[in-house]
Amino acid sequence: MLVGMAIIEVNGVHKAYAGRTVVDGVSFAVDEGEIFGILGPNGAGKTTTVECVGGLRVPDAGTVRVAGLDPVADHDRVTRLLGAQLQESELQPKLTVAEALELYSAFYPDPADWRELAERLGLHTAYGTRFAKLSGGQKQRLSIALALVGNPRVVVLDELTTGLDPRARRDTWKLIEDVRDSGVTVLLVTHFMEEARQLCDRIAVIDKGKVVALDTPSGLIGRADNSTVISFTPSRPLADSELEQLPGAASVERKDDRIVISGTDETVNAVISLLARHSITAHRLRVSEATLDDAYLDLTEQAA
Numbered sequence: 001m002l003v004g005m006a007i008i009e010v011n012g013v014h015k016a017y018a019g020r021t022v023v024d025g026v027s028f029a030v031d032e033g034e035i036f037g038i039l040g041p042n043g044a045g046k047t048t049t050v051e052c053v054g055g056l057r058v059p060d061a062g063t064v065r066v067a068g069l070d071p072v073a074d075h076d077r078v079t080r081l082l083g084a085q086l087q088e089s090e091l092q093p094k095l096t097v098a099e100a101l102e103l104y105s106a107f108y109p110d111p112a113d114w115r116e117l118a119e120r121l122g123l124h125t126a127y128g129t130r131f132a133k134l135s136g137g138q139k140q141r142l143s144i145a146l147a148l149v150g151n152p153r154v155v156v157l158d159e160l161t162t163g164l165d166p167r168a169r170r171d172t173w174k175l176i177e178d179v180r181d182s183g184v185t186v187l188l189v190t191h192f193m194e195e196a197r198q199l200c201d202r203i204a205v206i207d208k209g210k211v212v213a214l215d216t217p218s219g220l221i222g223r224a225d226n227s228t229v230i231s232f233t234p235s236r237p238l239a240d241s242e243l244e245q246l247p248g249a250a251s252v253e254r255k256d257d258r259i260v261i262s263g264t265d266e267t268v269n270a271v272i273s274l275l276a277r278h279s280i281t282a283h284r285l286r287v288s289e290a291t292l293d294d295a296y297l298d299l300t301e302q303a304a
């Protein structure tokens with residue numbers, strides 16, 4: 001293992017509420033400069049995990065380090081280098097956008113220029129608007145701005161684009177990529193498969209308090225049992241039995257005159273040589289990759 005690369009280290013973290021375990025031995029390490037995603041079903045323990053990273057919760061067991069510091073014992077120092085998105089309820093309804101940005105930037109020794117940040121986030125037209133009067137998208141963007149205003153080295157974003165329309169979601173993704181490109185490490189909790197695929201360098205899939213997979217988006221897709229789908233219409237009949245024996249073939253289905261095989265890359269090659277051996281032509285041959293959705297369902301089902 002490369003020492004000194006990880007800016008966030010979570011090691012064997014456990015957390016129970018009223019005797020019920022919600023985080024059950026979670027470990028992962030986030031490298032400096034990456035966008036690291038935490039993906040999982042409702043109630044999987046994602047928020048609790050990132051709250052332990054931010055020092056908002058104390059693990060019952062295990063350790064958390066952010067830039068080598070303990071978020072609980074070194075709370076002040078961690079707060080200065082870690083920006084976290086606020087929950088909506090944490091802002092005063094009467095505070096205006098400009099007041100909130102100015103107030104929060106005053107908490108930090110070396111804050112970002114909040115006007116520049118607000119402009120990048122499209123908030124400059126709402127400086128005088130009170131928090132309570134902001135639209136859902138504006139509130140979301142303000143919470144991102146407040147997470148970034150202290151010039152953090154690490155930013156924790158939980159359900160970043162929930163409630164945003166598709167356009168605002170894409171704009172936010174672009175912003176997060178810019179943030180990462182400026183050298184900030186991003187820890188991102190998300191429900192959206194597309195968001196995870198687009199943004200994350202690596203993803204930890206958490207289910208029932210445990211990490212069930214940790215990989216790049218394409219690594220997760222490739223790991224699913226039936227990551228490749230091959231379909232074609234054969235020029236002459238082919239027996240299912242022959243197809244089912246192919247290496248990696250997980251299932252063979254017929255849809256009218258088409259054959260649909262789920263398998264792996266190896267299955268694709270085997271199908272092609274089988275067809276060649278029998279001098280069968282494949283009409284409209286299609287090979288498609290499973291999606292992150294498929295991989296995710298596969299992984300969380302395996303865990304269950």
Ligand SMILES: Nc1ncnc2c1ncn2[C@@H]1O[C@H](COP(=O)(O)OP(=O)(O)OP(=O)(O)O)[C@@H](O)[C@H]1O
Pocket residue numbers: 017018022040041042043044045046047048049
């Ligand atoms: N303060 C608390 N007291 C008691 N139970 C809690 C508390 N906070 C969270 N829980 C419970 O712990 C479990 C894990 O919650 P957590 O918010 O960490 O999951 P999550 O993966 O972020 O879920 P979601 O995607 O729904 O936000 C849930 O069943 C939740 O109801």
